[in-house]
Amino acid sequence: MGLDHxxxxxxxxxxxxxxxxxxLQILVFPGAFFLFALAxxxxxxxxxxxARIQSRYGPLYTGPSGILQPxxxxxxxxxxxxxxxxxxxxxLFTLAPVFYAVLPLTTLFIVPVAxxxxxxxxxxxxxxxxxxxxxxxxTVFIAGYSSTSRFSLxxxxxxxxxxxxxxxxxxxxxxGPAIAAGSLSISxxxxxxxxSLQWTVxxxxxxxxxxxxxxxxxxxxxxxxxxxAETEIVAGWRTEFSGRKLALLRxxxxxxxxxxxxxxxxxxxxxxxQVWLIPPVVTFMIKTAFVVLMFSLLRAIFARFRIxxxxxxxxxxLVPLAILQVIxxxxxxxx
Amino acid sequence: xxxxxIIKVPFGPQHPALKEPENxxxxxxxxxxxxxxxxxxxxxRGIEKAFERRTYLQxxxxxxxICGICSDAHTTCYTQAIENLLGVExxxxxxxxxxxxxxxxxxxxxxxxxxxxxxxxxxxTLFMYVWRDREVVMDLFETLSGNRVHYAMNTIGxxxxxxxxxxVPKIKHGMDFLEKRLKYYLNVVQNEQTILKRxxxxxxxxxxDAVELCAVGPTLRASGVKNDVRVDDPYAAxxxxxxxxxxxxGCDVLSRIIVRCEEMLESINIIRYALDNMPEGMIRVRVPMxxxxxxxxxxxxxxxxxxxxxxxxxxxxxxxxxxxxxxxxGNIPALCKMLMGAHVxxxxxxxxxxxxxxxxxxxxxxxxxxxxxxxxxxxQQLRRKTRK
Numbered sequence: 001m002g003l004d005h006x007x008x009x010x011x012x013x014x015x016x017x018x019x020x021x022x023x024l025q026i027l028v029f030p031g032a033f034f035l036f037a038l039a040x041x042x043x044x045x046x047x048x049x050x051a052r053i054q055s056r057y058g059p060l061y062t063g064p065s066g067i068l069q070p071x072x073x074x075x076x077x078x079x080x081x082x083x084x085x086x087x088x089x090x091x092l093f094t095l096a097p098v099f100y101a102v103l104p105l106t107t108l109f110i111v112p113v114a115x116x117x118x119x120x121x122x123x124x125x126x127x128x129x130x131x132x133x134x135x136x137x138x139t140v141f142i143a144g145y146s147s148t149s150r151f152s153l154x155x156x157x158x159x160x161x162x163x164x165x166x167x168x169x170x171x172x173x174x175x176g177p178a179i180a181a182g183s184l185s186i187s188x189x190x191x192x193x194x195x196s197l198q199w200t201v202x203x204x205x206x207x208x209x210x211x212x213x214x215x216x217x218x219x220x221x222x223x224x225x226x227x228x229a230e231t232e233i234v235a236g237w238r239t240e241f242s243g244r245k246l247a248l249l250r251x252x253x254x255x256x257x258x259x260x261x262x263x264x265x266x267x268x269x270x271x272x273x274q275v276w277l278i279p280p281v282v283t284f285m286i287k288t289a290f291v292v293l294m295f296s297l298l299r300a301i302f303a304r305f306r307i308x309x310x311x312x313x314x315x316x317x318l319v320p321l322a323i324l325q326v327i328x329x330x331x332x333x334x335x
Numbered sequence: 336x337x338x339x340x341i342i343k344v345p346f347g348p349q350h351p352a353l354k355e356p357e358n359x360x361x362x363x364x365x366x367x368x369x370x371x372x373x374x375x376x377x378x379x380r381g382i383e384k385a386f387e388r389r390t391y392l393q394x395x396x397x398x399x400x401i402c403g404i405c406s407d408a409h410t411t412c413y414t415q416a417i418e419n420l421l422g423v424e425x426x427x428x429x430x431x432x433x434x435x436x437x438x439x440x441x442x443x444x445x446x447x448x449x450x451x452x453x454x455x456x457x458x459x460t461l462f463m464y465v466w467r468d469r470e471v472v473m474d475l476f477e478t479l480s481g482n483r484v485h486y487a488m489n490t491i492g493x494x495x496x497x498x499x500x501x502x503v504p505k506i507k508h509g510m511d512f513l514e515k516r517l518k519y520y521l522n523v524v525q526n527e528q529t530i531l532k533r534x535x536x537x538x539x540x541x542x543x544d545a546v547e548l549c550a551v552g553p554t555l556r557a558s559g560v561k562n563d564v565r566v567d568d569p570y571a572a573x574x575x576x577x578x579x580x581x582x583x584x585g586c587d588v589l590s591r592i593i594v595r596c597e598e599m600l601e602s603i604n605i606i607r608y609a610l611d612n613m614p615e616g617m618i619r620v621r622v623p624m625x626x627x628x629x630x631x632x633x634x635x636x637x638x639x640x641x642x643x644x645x646x647x648x649x650x651x652x653x654x655x656x657x658x659x660x661x662x663x664x665g666n667i668p669a670l671c672k673m674l675m676g677a678h679v680x681x682x683x684x685x686x687x688x689x690x691x692x693x694x695x696x697x698x699x700x701x702x703x704x705x706x707x708x709x710x711x712x713x714x715q716q717l718r719r720k721t722r723k
Contacts, residue, residue, distance in 0.1 A: 054463035150344075222457055223529050231352040231455045231683045303529035304457025306680045308366070 030114035030281065035105060038285070039254035042292050043070040046257065049296040070254065074247050082243030085147060092146035097241065097248035099139045104255035107132045111262045112187050112271050114281040116194065121187045126178055129186070129263065130171050133218060136256070137163040140227065143249075144237030155236025158307050159227035162217055165314035166224075170214035172322035176200070176207035177267045179329050186263075190271035201268040206325040208268045210318055215260040216298060217310070219253070223302035226310060261291035341369060344679070348377045352455060352683035355693040359674075359686075366678055371671040376699040386657035391417055391491060391626060394654070398644075399485050401659060402695040404447060407440045408637035409659070410489040412644040415570060416633035417491045420626045420648050429493035430572040431613040435506075436479070436488050437571065437635075438602040438609070442513065443472040444638035445553075445595040448690045449520065452592060455684045456533040461523065468516045471509045478502055493619025503610050510603045517603075521596045524589070534589040538673040538685035541586060550669035551662045552640020553598065554689045557591040559584035564636035575612075578605050588688045595690075624652045637662055639690050663689065664696035 025031055044059060044067050051058025059066025084093060110125045112118040118125075137159055144156020177200040178184050181192035193199055201208045217224035220236075228236030238249050265271055265287040272280030305313065341362050348356035356377040362370030382401055386394055398413035399406045411433055418424060425433070446469035453461035473483045480486035480496055488494050498506075524530055540550065545558040555562050563580045565573040581597040583590035630647040640662030647656040666689040673685050702709050712720070 054460045055467055056463060222459070225457060226680075229457060229680070231457070232680055234351050300460045302458065303453070303461075303527070303533050305529065305532065306678060308678070309532055 025119060026109070031109070031119060032105065034113070035108050035255065035258060036251070038288075039251065039258050040070040040074070041067070042257050042261070042288070043250075043254045045289060045292050046296045049293055050300055053297065053300040074251060077247035077250065078244055080243040080246075082245060083240075085149065085240050087148040088240065089146040089148070092142050093240075094245070096139055096143035096146060097245040097252070100136065100143065101248040101252035101255065103132050103136050103139065104252060104259040108255065108259055108262060110186060111259070111266050112190050113262065113284055114279075115272060116191050116280070117187050121185055123188075124184045126174055126184045126186055126189075130174060133170070134163070134167060137167075137218075140237055143241070144227075147237075147240035149240050151233040151235070151239045152237050154233050155227045155239070158233075159220070159237055161307055161311060162220075162224065162226060165311040166214040166217040166318070169210050169314065169318040169322040170218065172319075172326055173207045173211040173214065174263075174267060176204045176325055176329055179326070180204070186266050190266050193270040194273060199268065199270045204268070204325055204329065206321055206328075208264075210322045210325065211264060211268065212294065212298070213318060215264065216295065217314075219256055219260055219295070221295060221299040223299075223305050224310060225299075225304055226307050229304055257292065257295070258288070261288040261295070264288075264291050340364070346682060346686075352686065353691075353693070354451075355691075357691075357693040357697075361674070361679075361682070363679060366680075368674050368677050368679065368682065371674045373667055373671060375667070375693070375697055378694045378697045379699045380694070380697070383657050383659060386654055388653065390624065390652045391654065392624070394657075395490060396487070399487060402661070402692055403484060404444050404692065405440060405637045405639065405642075405695075406485050407436050407488065408635050408642050409644075410487075411437060411571065412633050412635040412637075412642050413646075414489045414491050415635070416631050416644045416646040417626060418622075419631040419633060420629050420646060421491070421622055422627075423492055423620055423622055425493045425571075426617050426620060427572070427614045428497075428616045429618045431609050432494045432496075432498055432618065433489065433571040434573060434576065434609050435498065435606055435613075436486060436494075438605045439472055439475060439479075440486075441602045441638045442599050443469055443476070444690075445599050446472065448595060448638075448687075449524075449592060452534075452588070452684065452687055453530075455687045456530065458530060461520070461530075465520060468513065471513055475506055475509050478505060490619060492622040493617070495619070497618050498610075498613070506610060507607065510606055514600065514603050517596060517599050521593065521600075524592050524596060531589065533681075533684065534587065534592060535585070536587050536589075537681050538588045538591075538677060538688050539586050540669055540673050542584075544672050545586075545669060548668040548672055549665050550640075550689075551665040552637070552690075553591060553594045554640065554666050554669060556580065556582045557594045558586045562641075564634050564641050568634055570633075570635060572609065576605055576608050578608075588684055591688050625650060626652075626654075639663060639692060640665060659695075661692065661695040663692045664698070666691070667696075 027033060047069070048058040048065070059069035062068040062072045084090060107129055109119045110121065110129060140159040141156045144152040144159065177189050180200060180203060181189040183189060183192065220227055228238065238246065241249055265284060269287045272284035274280050275283055341364050344361045344363050346359040346361055347353050348358045358374040358377060360372040360374065361368050382397065385397060389397060395410055395413060398409045401409045446465055450462040450465040450469070453459070453465065476486055477483050479498060479502065480488055488496055540554070540558050542558045542560050545555050545560055550558065559582050561580050561582050564570070566580055578601055581594050581601055583594045585593070626648040628648055628650045630645070633644045633646070635642045642662055643660040645658040646654050649655040670686065670689050673688070674682065677685050700709060701712060
């Protein structure tokens with residue numbers, strides 16, 4: 001073989017830098033560290049906007065305008081006593097928060113954040129997103145089930161029931177852009193939107209609306225905060241969690257918010273885009289912040305539905321609407 | 336959804352929907368409530384006994400503290416009862432001031448309730464908005480009496496503080512602001528789809544049941560029954576002030592919200608009229624410390640409904656027996672009726688629908704539920720029991 005010592009060394013060096021870069025990407029930017037920061041930032045954005053709509057102040061003291069409050073809450077919870085109920089299923093009870101935080105984080109690697117391409121991409125990663133979003137609800141159910149408290153159990157069951165309502169329409173709303181782009185990969189859908197210079201939201205407004213409503217249900221925001229309805233079942237499925245476990249649950253919730261806004265941005269708002277000198281990650285953040293703002297606005301202006309009203313409403317209105325959108329796409333409108 | 340097997344679900348004494356400890360045992364078939372067993376007595380404070388150990392003057396302050404929300408209704412009722420026993424009447428100006436304070440209190444109490452009802456159905460934005468605007472009334476109370484909660488305006492034979500002429504424009508300004516806001520909330524409540532979904536047709540109480548089960552106040556009026564102590568048995572200056580008794584025939588939680596909102600608007604008109612037509616003169620008459628023997632009943636329309644005080648005097652400076660029947664106690668049987676057939680998720684809003692104030696109504700008695708035997712214990716016996 002013609003490879004001499006110097007070339008191997010050169011190749012080795014190149015590989016080391018490449019591996020190092022990949023590790024840096026996964027751990028720091030646009031990977032875990034950046035996503036955590038984004039999660040805390042968006043929790044602050046959400047809390048602040050909601051508070052201002054409700055004519056409250058919201059976070060105020062930690063950092064400028066309370067911007068560090070979510071991080072402070074997280075650290076405080078980490079240092080608090082971690083109580084496991086006597087009757088709880090210890091293994092599941094411990095694993096559920098871990099899964100709840102890790103699942104949205106893993107899924108976020110598939111969604112393009114800093115460029116048109118995501119960290120991990122393969123044809124069919126959209127299916128993987130659907131799979132993990134179903135797994136997340138399953139984790140919620142297991143968390144409620146394993147804490148063996150009646151509030152948690154009811155909360156868990158309600159979360160699972162809720163999934164029956166929004167799972168189908170949200171999947172159909174994800175399929176819409178995929179049909180238009182002719183690809184099942186999120187990165188390809190983003191690329192298609194950018195090269196064809198049209199955002200899916202203008203082509204498929206019904207799908208966009210369905211996705212927004214279902215995201216509210218997925219994140220348990222008002223009017224779909226039924227699994228954690230405070231006045232009915234205390235904190236719902238997370239009633240028994242405390243300390244580090246609760247911290248992880250909160251982190252998972254924040255990451256879910258980032259995931260939902262990132263998915264909406266990629267599938268319908270053309271994702272991270274290089275505009276003139278502005279780097280893609282900035283446009284991504286502007287777009288997702290806009291989506292978070294929309295979520296906060298929506299969760300401020302409704303009362304909570306009852307679980308039966310929610311499920312029947314989803315099947316009566318949202319499923320037909322989502323199917324209508326797919327039919328319209330098949331007829332050539334919106335692609 | 337009914338499954339045929341009945342499970343028992345306890346609600347309280349500690350529950351986030353209940354601001355005060357009280358226990359309800361629900362029998363639930365699937366998602367539907369088929370049985371309700373209220374169990375009161377978790378917040379008993381022995382106030383009636385305390386009445387007997389204090390002088391009439393001290394009791395004003397005790398009566399004020401029966402309730403933290405309708406504190407003025409209780410003192411009005413108390414001072415009326417004692418004035419009856421003494422045979423004195425408050426001067427006209429004092430009676431007008433009592434009306435103004437009572438109606439301000441009604442606005443603040445109903446406002447508080449609308450906020451809580453919104454919170455029970457998960458509408459926190461409405462909750463924050465209503466409570467923010469309620470601050471106007473609280474500030475007016477502070478201007479008028481120096482206090483936000485226990486105004487201590489009433490005394491036997493009149494009121495303790497006058498409403499000076501320079502605060503009248505302030506009150507009127509506040510009322511104008513509140514009227515604008517309340518009309519907006521009334522519009523929101525009647526048109527916002529999620530509120531309608533959660534409240535209309537929920538917690539039905541038919542007019543016949545309402546009368547039979549002795550429901551009182553807005554709960555009764557929301558079932559279309561025109562009943563108001565202010566009209567039926569006028570006290571203070573209510574016989575001189577024109578106003579409507581608000582009723583609504585929806586019989587559900589929604590109509591309870593609407594009745595309370597419209598009552599607040601009516602209160603604003605009463606306050607305006609009372610301010611314009613307030614006679615000049617003194618605000619209190621001096622009364623003796625000792626009250627001649629006798630017994631009397633005094634009735635007041637508190638924000639939550641008809642409030643009844645009973646007093647028995649024996650010629651000394653302390654009452655021999657004092658009894659308070661607060662409106663929530665009158666509404667408990669009706670509440671049980673409303674909860675029958677409700678969804679489990681609707682329990683908090685139906686329960687909140689009567690505007691419960693459990694601490695005011697709590698009563699206790701020793702009873703053996705197997706033999707139905709009742710008995711009375713002295714303080715010593717009670718202490719001995721707790722030591723065991």
